[in-house]
Amino acid sequence: MNPYHNYIFLNEINNEIKLKIKKIKKLSVIYFDENSTIFNEINCKIIRNFCKNIKVPFYIMNSIKKAVKYKANGTYIEANNRRVVINKYPKLKIIGSAHNNLDYYFKLKQKCMMIMLSPLFYNKKYSQHKILNTTKFRLITKDWRTSCCALGGINMNNIKKIKLIRTANIAYRSAIYP
Secondary structure (H helix, E strand, C coil), X not given: CCCCEEEEEECCCCHHHHHHHHCCCCEEEEECCCCCCCCCHHHHHHHHHHHHHHXXXXXXXXXXXXXXXCCCCEEEECCCCCCCCCCCCCCCEEEEEECCHHHHHHHHHCCCCEEEECCCCCECCECHHHCCXXXXXXXXXXXXXXXXXXXXXXXXXXXXXXXXXXXXXXXXXXXXXX
């Protein structure tokens, strides 16, 4: 599909999504729950077992405890989560999300190994004036010491524009769901 390492956000999985995922070469799956007050253990276990079967890394959003409990490879921390993270598990990887340089410094304090910068392109969640596009993305990330990832609004129509930002990682949800 593309030369990038793909991070895919999933909250459920079906046969159509499984077929799409199996075609992707470099892949990691991040389990997120849209309703953050109730954690869906069944969907988490199904996605974890699917990842284990196809041998791809599995991450859980916003919780080191759940990442350890469900034997995930790491955790993904959202941009609005600014709590200090104490990682007692050296094998557990932490990925963070940021919207600007201020968020980036919070993610450095949280010891994130990679930081996803969003939103790169237009999507339903963000208004038109909050979009970074390729030029702003490159300006913001040019001095970053950690590896960065493009996140937000990435689909099959604009995936060719990602070559302009010179990143090895992309993260998306909309390209997988029908």
